[in-house]
Amino acid sequence: MTDVTAADPLAGLADRRFAAVIFDMDGTLVDSxxxxxxxxxxxxxxxxxxxxxxxxxxxxxxxxxxxxxxxxxxxxxxxxxxxxxxxxDLADIVVLPGADLALRDLASARNAIATSASRPLAAARLAAAGLVPPTVLITIDDVRRGKPAPDPFLEAARRLDVAPEDCLVVEDAPNGLRAAHAAGCATLAVLTTSEPAELQADAIVPNLSAVRFRPDGEEITVRLHSRTG
Incomplete structure (x- = not known):
């Protein structure tokens, strides 16, 4: 597991290039x-x-x-x-730090949300937070099995027309990370709802404000977010 206090918490993803990024919703993009x-x-x-x-x-x-x-x-x-x-109850639902910028960074690249929420609930929470989701939104209504089974991430990869092993999953929950690992995806964990010891991921950061996603043609890299970047 990556040490979030290390000089480079993204070392586990160093030199990795991805075809797509798949985000969890609750606890990753929005605070519900x-x-x-x-x-x-x-x-x-x-x-x-x-x-x-x-x-x-x-x-x-x-x-x-x-x-x-x-x-x-x-x-x-x-x-x-x-x-x-x-x-x-849609009160107090807000965008988490860096989430809006992350989706804007990836506007021209393949990205998706894969959530355990139902489609009506996902739509309601995203609207309450004022967050515009990517075109591909996978909910529990779209799969036979939810997390920690790999189905949500496999379905997101299928709809994005990429291999699961070429995807980076961003998650906050142990059950979501288990699903991502089972799907064969790389993982980036955010410390918005869980302690570092609970999260088995290739890299761990406090939240999405710590990173920037850089599309380059068909490939995406993830880097630490500097004050000037």
């Missing part, structure tokens, strides 16, 4: 943590679930978290309820 906490706290109270039981669900599709905690007879109702709560 307060809304997520409020929605899941209300849901947990409704269904008698403790905070300890909810731990470890970051980065997973909501329905998968529900199925892990709720018995079969009540699963459909519980999934419908968390979907309602999340769509109803």
């Amino acid at each position: 943590t307060p809304a997520i906490i409020r929605a899941w706290t209300a849901w947990a109270i409704d269904f008698g679930i403790t905070a300890e039981q909810l731990a470890g669900g970051h980065g997973l599709p909501s329905a998968d978290v529900v199925r892990r905690l709720i018995a079969e007879p009540d699963q459909a109702r519980a999934i419908e309820r968390i979907n309602e709560l999340e769509l109803a």
